[in-house]
Amino acid sequence: MNKLLFLDFDGVLHPTHFAGQDPFNRVHLLEETFDGSNIGIVISSSWRFTHNFEKLQKLLPNSISSLVIGVTGSPVIGKHPRYQEILNFLQSHGVSNWKALDDSYWEFPSPCPELIRCNPNTGISEKQMQELSQWLLN
Template sequence: MDRILFLDFDGVLHPTHFAGEDPFNRVHLLEAALVNQPLGIVISSSWRFTHSLEKLRKLLPNSIAQLVIGTTGAAVIGKHPRYQEIQAYLHSYGQAHWCALDDSYWEFPTPCPELIRCNPNTGITEKQIALLTTWLAK
């Protein structure tokens, strides 16, 4: 797999505070964008600390779940932790073109051209899907 999407959940697939709303209420946007795309998905969400990989896959629509190839590893403490977790994954996985869908921009260096930043109050929107589509077309 030469393309990897690092996927956060909270603030991406649903608003960070989704009380009264269905969790994963934005996943349909991602699902439509990934149809027939040759890529692997690595879950970088903190949900990986409380759910097994099998459980994480079951939370996602099958079309996305079948693309999930793993999760990032142990939490990193320090500067740009999510970015460092991704780099550690890539170090063990091998070279790949990657991008991250994430709302935690402070967990990445600035600038980070691989980051597609989501608004934590809304999750992914057509704006982020357009950026993802552009990345997929490269």
């Protein structure tokens, strides 16, 4: 696997405020996009602080959880924390081709070509899936 996707949950797999809705109600879009792809998924969501790795995997459909290879490490305090956490993970795993699906754009430098920015009010949509598909094909 030569590509890694860093996956946030809130604002990506469901709207940030999903009260009354199913959590992970947008995950089916990822299933369609990843079908047959050779990609590793790393969970960068803050859910990693309250759920262990096995629990995080169980929250996702099998077709996606089978692609999950880990979680980003300790939280980084300071400028662009999510981006720094991702760089720390990349350094220890020797991968340089990556994207992040995230709604917390302020946690990344601007511009950040690796960031596929999601709308926190809706989660992922066709727009982000097209961008992700283009990257997977290249």
